Amino acid sequence: MPAESTEIRIRAGGLGLTLVLSEISVLFRRLRTWAMIGALALIPILIAVVVRVSSDESASGRGPAFLNSITQNGLFVSLTALTVAIPLFLPLTIGVVAGDTIAGEANLGTLRYLLVAPAGRIRLLLVKYAGAALFCFVATLTVVVTGAIIGALLFPIGPVTLLSGDTVGIPGYFVRLLLLALYVTVSLMGLSAIGLFISTLTTIPVGAMAATAALAAVSQILGALPQLEWLHPWLFTNYWLGFGDLLRQPIVWNSFADNALLQFGYIAVFGTLAYGRFSTKDILS
Amino acid sequence: MNKNWRWLPAGIVPVVIVTAAVSGSAVAEAQPQLPARTAQELLEFVATSTDDAYSGTVEQSSNLGLPDLSLASPPGRTPSSDPTSMVLELLTGEHSAQVYVDGPDKAKVQVLDQLAQRSVVINETDAWYYDSSANEAAHAVLPDKDAAKAALEAKLQEKVAEHPELQNIPRTPAELAQAFLATIDPSTEVTVDGTSRVAGRSAYELLLTPEDATTLIGSIAVSIDSETGVPLSVSVQARGQDEAAFEAGFSAVDFSTPDADIFEFTPPEGATVTEAPTADEAKAHIDEAKARVDGKDQPAPAEEPVVIGEGWSTIVELPAGTAAQLGLNLGTGEAAGMGDIMEVKPGMDPEEVAGAQAMLEQALTEVDGGHALQTSLVSVLITDDGRILAGAVSADQLVAASRR
Numbered sequence: 001m002p003a004e005s006t007e008i009r010i011r012a013g014g015l016g017l018t019l020v021l022s023e024i025s026v027l028f029r030r031l032r033t034w035a036m037i038g039a040l041a042l043i044p045i046l047i048a049v050v051v052r053v054s055s056d057e058s059a060s061g062r063g064p065a066f067l068n069s070i071t072q073n074g075l076f077v078s079l080t081a082l083t084v085a086i087p088l089f090l091p092l093t094i095g096v097v098a099g100d101t102i103a104g105e106a107n108l109g110t111l112r113y114l115l116v117a118p119a120g121r122i123r124l125l126l127v128k129y130a131g132a133a134l135f136c137f138v139a140t141l142t143v144v145v146t147g148a149i150i151g152a153l154l155f156p157i158g159p160v161t162l163l164s165g166d167t168v169g170i171p172g173y174f175v176r177l178l179l180l181a182l183y184v185t186v187s188l189m190g191l192s193a194i195g196l197f198i199s200t201l202t203t204i205p206v207g208a209m210a211a212t213a214a215l216a217a218v219s220q221i222l223g224a225l226p227q228l229e230w231l232h233p234w235l236f237t238n239y240w241l242g243f244g245d246l247l248r249q250p251i252v253w254n255s256f257a258d259n260a261l262l263q264f265g266y267i268a269v270f271g272t273l274a275y276g277r278f279s280t281k282d283i284l285s
Numbered sequence: 286m287n288k289n290w291r292w293l294p295a296g297i298v299p300v301v302i303v304t305a306a307v308s309g310s311a312v313a314e315a316q317p318q319l320p321a322r323t324a325q326e327l328l329e330f331v332a333t334s335t336d337d338a339y340s341g342t343v344e345q346s347s348n349l350g351l352p353d354l355s356l357a358s359p360p361g362r363t364p365s366s367d368p369t370s371m372v373l374e375l376l377t378g379e380h381s382a383q384v385y386v387d388g389p390d391k392a393k394v395q396v397l398d399q400l401a402q403r404s405v406v407i408n409e410t411d412a413w414y415y416d417s418s419a420n421e422a423a424h425a426v427l428p429d430k431d432a433a434k435a436a437l438e439a440k441l442q443e444k445v446a447e448h449p450e451l452q453n454i455p456r457t458p459a460e461l462a463q464a465f466l467a468t469i470d471p472s473t474e475v476t477v478d479g480t481s482r483v484a485g486r487s488a489y490e491l492l493l494t495p496e497d498a499t500t501l502i503g504s505i506a507v508s509i510d511s512e513t514g515v516p517l518s519v520s521v522q523a524r525g526q527d528e529a530a531f532e533a534g535f536s537a538v539d540f541s542t543p544d545a546d547i548f549e550f551t552p553p554e555g556a557t558v559t560e561a562p563t564a565d566e567a568k569a570h571i572d573e574a575k576a577r578v579d580g581k582d583q584p585a586p587a588e589e590p591v592v593i594g595e596g597w598s599t600i601v602e603l604p605a606g607t608a609a610q611l612g613l614n615l616g617t618g619e620a621a622g623m624g625d626i627m628e629v630k631p632g633m634d635p636e637e638v639a640g641a642q643a644m645l646e647q648a649l650t651e652v653d654g655g656h657a658l659q660t661s662l663v664s665v666l667i668t669d670d671g672r673i674l675a676g677a678v679s680a681d682q683l684v685a686a687s688r689r
Contacts (some may be wrong), residue, residue, distance in 0.1 A: 065400040069420070072555050083400065161553035162394060163402040165415035165422065200290045244400040250547065252383055252397065254342060254537075276292035 005063060013035025023131045033135070037142050043089060044147035048074070052098040052154045059075035065244075075160050075170070079247075080223060081147040082140075086184065086240050087220060090139060094188050095213030098195025099205060101128035102278065106203040112283050121279045129196055129271070136188040138182045148177065155205070166249035176246055181241045184188040187259060189214055190236035190266030200281065201218045236266050315489035316480050319511050324475045325462050326488055327509060331456030334514030338387045341484065341538035347531045349660035350523075351648055385543040388451040390430065393547055409538040413550040422552040423562035472496055472596035483508045483517040484654075486533040500524075500597035501675045502664050511538060523661035530661045593676075593686050600676035601688050653684055 027033055032239040051070045064083045069076040102125075105111040114124060151157065168176065195212035202208050220238040222228055232238055239262065242255035322330070383395040396403040401418040469677040478492040488508040497503055503522040510517050514663065518534020552558050562570065591602040649656045655668035657680040661679060666674040666683040674683045 009461070065418075158554075161417075161420075161555070163400070163417040164404055165402075165413075165550065165553055165556070167416065167551075168555050241399055244402075245397065248383075248395065248397070249403060250544075252342075265302055269302070272298045274292035274327040276295040279291040 001118060009070060013164070016127070019123065019127045020130055023127050027131050027135065032096070036096060037139060040085060040089060040093065040139055040142045041146040043085050044077050045145060045150050047080055047084065048147070048154050056142040069161070070151065070155060073160060074153070074155030075148055077151035077155075078144045078147030079180075080244070082180065082184065083241070085143050086187075088217075090136075090143075090184070090214035091191055092213050093139055094132070094136055094191050095195055095211075095216065096209045097213045098132045098192045099199050099207075099209030101132060101196050103202050103205040103208045104199075106219050106283075107205050109184040115283060122275060125196065125200075125271075125274055125278055129192065129223050132192040132196065133185070134188060135190060137181065137185040138187075140184040144177050144181050148174075150205045162249050163247045163248045164246060168249075177245050179251075180243050182248060183259065184240075185248045186256075186263055187240050187243075188264040190270075193267045193270035193274070194236070197270040197277065200278040204263060205249060233262075236262065238262065303517050313482055313485075315512070317482055317484060318380070319480045319487055319489065322477055322492065324477050325459075325466060327477055327491055328462035328465060329507055330514045331516070336357060337389065337515070338514065338542040339538055339540045340383070340512075341535045343382045343384050343533060344536045345380070345531075345533040346383070347532055348526070348528045350526070352687075353592045385547050386427075387543055387545075387548065391548040408548040408549060408550075411550070413552070415550070415552065415556070419557075419650075420555065421557045421559070423559045423561060424552070426563055431674040435678065448482045469493075475630055476504065480511070481508055484538045486517065486538065487511045488517050493615060495597040497597040499623060499679075499682060501664070502677050505586075506601050510538075510627060515540075519664060526661050593689070598676065598678050598682070600674055600678060600683060602686070603673040605671045605677075650679055650680075654687060655684070658682065 047067075048070070051067070064080050066076045066079040066083065070080060100112065105114060115121065123175065157170070159167045159169050161167050170208075192213065194215060198207070198211050199208040216237065219235045223232055223235050223237050239255050239259035243257060245252040245255045321452050328350050335555040359548060381397045383393075388408070391408045392404045392405075392407045397632045398418070401416075402513070402603040403417070404413070404415045406413040406415075407427075410427055412425045412427055413423070469475060472495060474492075474494045474496060475494050476492040476494070481490050482487050489574065491507045491509055493505040493507075495504070501524055503524045503526075506520050506522070507516050509515070517538065520529040520534070521531040523530035543686075590604065593600040593602060621634050648658050649667075651657075652666070655666050657666040657667075659680045663675065664683050666680060666687060668674070671688065674687050676683060678684075
C-alpha cells in the first residue's frame, strides 16, 4: 500500500508540468492554431509587399504609424505590422484560443476525462491559462519576427531611428523588439483571462470565442469616446498602443508598469470569477 | 456540500482593487504638515532655490471650453506640423511629457504622443526640435552665453550711468520678492493657500487671485516643492468653471542630475533639417528689410498694436490688415455666412488648410461686428475690418473695446 500511495503522490506532483506540456502540444498540433499564426504572419508580408510594389510618394504622412519609414529601413515593417495587428487581428486570435480553453473540451466531451485524472479544477484552469498566455507570446513574436525578415529581404536595413530621434544599432533594436513583444503579450493577458472566464460559462466554444473578441472591440470603442474619459484608465485596451514608449530614448517605463498593473487586475478579477464558476459547475460533458 | 464559498475570491478581489484605488488617491490628496510661510518668504525661497537638476513626467490638461478639435482633423494623422494647428492641438486635450533639466543651460522636453514624439533638446551650444511623425528637425546655434551676458551687463551699467535711480533695482532674492509683490499688489492678491502633495512630494500652494472682476481668470495656483523650491505644478482657474481651465504639473519627479548624454542630439539620417538663422543673420535680415522699405518711400509701416486697459483685463488690439496677413479672410465674401476663412496661399498644403478651416469654423462664433473665439480664459475677436483683439476678458468686452 505505501508504494501505491507514493506513486499517486508523485504522479499528482508531476502532473502540473506534464499537463502544461500536453496542453501546449495539443494547442500547437492543431491545424487551427497554425492557420491563425500563418494569418498573423501574412500581415507584415502584405504590408511589405504592397509598399515595395507601389512607389506612390503622395501618400506620405498618412496610414498607420511607421509606414513611411519602411522604404528607408525594412526593420520598420515589424512596427507597422504590430500597429495594424493589435486592434483587431491579435485579439481575434486570442479570443479563439482563450474562448476555446474550457468550452472546447466540454464540447468535445473530454472535460470530464481531464477531471477524472487527479488534476483538480484549479490546476486545469491554470494550465489552460498558461497555454493561452504562451499563444499570446508566440502570436506577437510571429508578427514581429516575420516583419523583420520580410523587411530585411525587400528593403535596405540599418540602424533604426527611434521616436526621440536617437538612433540604435540593429542588436539594440532587436532587444527593443523583444521588449515590445513582451509588452504586447502582457497587454493581451487580461483579454485571455476574460476569455477563460467566458469559456467556463458555456459548452459552445464558438460563443465564447465570439464574445471574447467582441469584448475587445467594445472596450476599444469605449476607449475612443472622449465622453467616457473617467472610464478609460480601467479599460483593458487602454495601454494597447502604448508600446511606443519602448521606442524612446531613454525608455519611458510608465506605460509598461501601468499596463502590467492593469492587466494583473483583470487577471485577478476574471481568474477568480473563472475559479468560482468552474469549481462550482456540474461537469456534464 | 455547499460550494458557494468558492465564489468568495471573486467577490473579494474587486473589493481589494477598489479599496486600493480609493486609499491610494486619499493618500495623494492628504495635506502634509509644513512650517507656515508667508507669500514673501515663499517667493524668496523660490528665488534662492539652487536645486535645478531634475527629471520627471509632466501631465498637462486644459479645459478651455473649446470643442474637441482633435476630432476635426482626419483620423490616423498625428498632429500636423503646421504651427497654428499644433498650438491649438497643444492647447486642447491632454498631453504627457518627459522633462529633463540640468541647470539653466541644459533641458530636454519630450512630448509623448501615441506612437510619435516631439522633442526639444537644448544644451550649451545648440537647440534642436525634432518631430518623429514628420521626421523633421529644426536646429539653431545658440549665441555664446558668456558674451551675451557680458554685453547685457555692459548695457545695464550704461543705463545705470544714465539714470542713477536704477541703482536701486532689486538684486537679492528678498528684494526681488518684495519688488514682485509691490508691482503685482494693486491688481492681485498673493497668498499662501495651505499645502498639498504633488508627485508624492509635499508642496506649498501659492495662490494669485486677480482683484479685477472683469477678467476671465479666477485664480492661478502654483505648487512649490517644500524642500527644493522648484515649482511642481500650475493650475489656472477660470471664473464660473469648476474644473481647472489649464493644468500642468509633475506626476513624477526625481531630483537627481540626469545623464549628460540625454542632452545630446544628432538628427537621424533621412530627417529634413531646417537651420534657423543665427541672431546676427536675423538682425542683418531685418536691417535689410528695413532698408528696402525706407528706400521705396512706402506709406508708414503698419500701426503698432494698441493696448487697452491695464492689469488682468488688458486688451491688445492688432491693427487692421493683421488678419489678412495671417491668411485669415473673414467678413469679406459672403456677407453673413462664413466664407473661406483660410486663403490657400502658394506653398501651403490645400488639405492642411481645409483642416485648419474646419477647426476654425468649429471654434469661431459670430458676434456683432466680427467673429469671436471664446474660451474660458482668453477671447479673441476678429473684426470684419480685419483687426484682431485679444484679452483675458469676455468676447462682449472685446466687442465693446473694438467700437471705441
